[in-house]
Amino acid sequence: MLIITIKQGKEKGLLAGDPLIYASAVEKVDGKPQERNKLGTTAIVQSSSRRFLARAAYNAKSQIVARVWTLREDEPVDHAMMKRRVQAAVAARGDAWRAADPQALFLLVDGDRDGLPGLLVHSYGGAAGYLVCQFNAAGVELWKVTIVQALIAATGCANVFERSDELVRKGEGLPVFWRALAGEEPPQRLMVKDGGRVVPMDIRTGFVYPK
Structure with missing residues (x-):
């Protein structure tokens, strides 16, 4: 080590x-x-x-x-840790997530706050919709498979898409991807609630279409 x-x-x-x-x-x-x-x-x-x-x-x-x-010397960094932290993040926001507008992008995992530095996960459409993940640091990139499996298990959402932040990943020396990691890829155009308005968006990239 x-x-x-x-x-x-x-x-x-x-x-x-x-x-x-x-x-x-x-x-x-x-x-x-x-x-x-x-x-x-x-x-x-x-x-x-x-x-x-x-x-x-x-x-x-x-x-x-x-x-x-x-910071704990007796806590190993392993598959069990990743699963435990994903489960805790989803559990902490579970009630709000289930009650959220299905057209909104809901922040389900928030990096450092959830002990998963560099990981952002947004949900669209609840358990029947899509999880859009950004692996913005090398640590969560290395544990990507375990994290995706844990997300599916914790949410029941079968569709997981990876959306890269190109500048961040290049700064981390990581390759850039936009791809389905599990299940189906989101449609190119969805109606997404953004504040008090609903806009056409490609949630795979964050691109908002002009009206």
Whole structure:
């Protein structure tokens, strides 16, 4: 496993709850070359005095070199964690999601707030509709299959589409995709409630059609 050593004094933000570790805060990264080159691989983060600080997803191609998964030394980063966090995110918004206007894009998973840094999931049409996912960081990209399976299980929605934020993913050194990950791809044009109006939109890209 990789070990990221933080410069003396730079651990304060991390301990205060900031989940992002920038390249400027890192003293050194120890580990095998194949691990260092694997985007999203789990690393142990330690202080300059070698005290455990966190487990994080490492990305050598980004200025945000690591995103924290957990501050608990006894919590492994594994399939069970991903499933647990997806389930918790859906459960926390479940009542609101089920009561939401089916024409609205409902934010179901909200990245750092849900312990899934870089992941955004919007729902359209409830359980019978579509989940539109943005994997904007290497850690959630690495766990994509597990996350999609957990989303389907937690929501009962069989249609999952990946919508890339091109600028963000390129900045993370990740390939850009717009594709169905499970089930059917959304239609090119749907009517979407945006505030107090309903507009024609391609939810696969976020493009709003002119009226």
